[in-house]
Amino acid sequence: MSDYKPVVGTKGGQLVYSDWEPVDDLNVLASTAATTQQAAYVLWGALWQFDPKNAPYPDMVSAVPSTDNGLVKQIDATHMDVTLRLKSGIKWSDGSPITPDDMMFTINAICNPDTGASSQAGYDHIATMEVKGATDLILHFGPTKSGYCGLTADNPSGIYASFLTDMDFNTMPKSVLGNVKAADWATNDYFTKKPTVTSGPYMIQDFSPGPAAQVVMVPNPHYGDGRSGAQFFGHAPYLDKLIYKIYGDKSSQIAGIKAGDTDLGLDLIAADLPALNSATNAKTVHATGLLDEFLSLNQGNNETGCASSQYAATCGKPTPFNGDKPLRQALDLAIDK
Structure with a gap:
């Protein structure tokens, strides 16, 4: 069992947190995008x-x-x-x-x-x-x-x-989703416009997707039901509103941090520290995280035209990277990262 001790918060106020990459939808089951996950964390509860x-x-x-x-x-x-x-x-x-x-x-x-x-x-x-x-x-x-x-x-x-x-x-x-065909989940209003019910501490008030997305969230009035007395997540959310703001590019996000338009900036790296350290109204905190971004080359088959990725091995066509080790090595040498 975890020995983590949650800190008691103060009721009221709002937090604006931001990123510079788009939020195209809120399909938490299908999307691996960090921006989708950063909104989903507070909209849908996890088992643990x-x-x-x-x-x-x-x-x-x-x-x-x-x-x-x-x-x-x-x-x-x-x-x-x-x-x-x-x-x-x-x-x-x-x-x-x-x-x-x-x-x-x-x-x-x-x-x-x-x-x-x-x-x-x-x-x-x-x-x-x-x-x-x-x-x-x-x-x-x-x-x-x-x-x-x-x-x-x-x-x-x-x-x-x-x-x-x-x-x-x-x-x-x-x-909500029981009568929606599985193939239609990706385009269903529940994920692309507004989830009508959620299980996390917050629920959607307004969502506009895209490169300038904004996700406005307010407390889930039933989040505390069944949780009273629990060691973890045993209370209603403290903040009255959460706003997840997408700037579209990193320079605009950093400018927003400096201007005080956002309280917390996410998806920033060590190379951004000089620009962030010049902010007079914000504190820069940096730490080593457990996340990384990478390019993954599909060495199998392209699934275009297949019923699903599950059948790509039998119906898809090999990608340019399939079996071409010199090509993969050349790409590795060409990328200065």
Whole structure:
């Protein structure tokens, strides 16, 4: 269990935080863009989160699953069960209950290739799922067949030790998205205009996407339901408003910081320190983080024309990088990073 001790805040006020890269949508299941995630963190609760020492602590669940608390059980050499136990009484922002059915619905969506989930790692080890009562979803991990949840070959074992880091998904509301075709999630108003219900401490008041995006968020009135007395996330949000502002380019963002238009600037690097240190109304804090950006060359097949990325190996065409090591080496030498 984490030894993290949250600091008690002061009620009221607003925070404007900013970036310079676009927010095109709020599709937290499919997008890997940092800007989308930086808005999603406060809109959708996680099952559990990690403290500065990378120890997990519960968010939407009553306890982080482990063998010590009995929520993780190894059945045999190829089977294990993980119980996701929601906090009793936890609710969506419209006051409706968050249920195990919502969690099961989300996992099924992640495994549907048409949804375009950014990762299916771990979910492809779930053989079956079982709703038990008003709070529990039991994941029965076991051998699974090729074609299930992105698998390109049979999976002989369901044992998946890294489920805590790979499967901390954001639960989606079945009541809102249950009748939306998986292929339409990317263009649905829930992600592109305004999520009607959320589970995190804040909900959307206004969202305008693009290179000059602005996400205006206000407190979720039901965030505290079912959380009272919890060691973590046991209270309503402190700030009256959050505004996530996108400037379109880094120089404009830095100018906004210097002018006092934004309280917190994100996605800045060491090379920006000279410009930031000249700001007279802001304090520059720098630290070594655990995130990095990189170029990943597709050495497989282009999935254009395939039903989904899952079938690219059989229907797609090889990319220029597939099998051409000298080309990849030349690109590496040409990039001064």
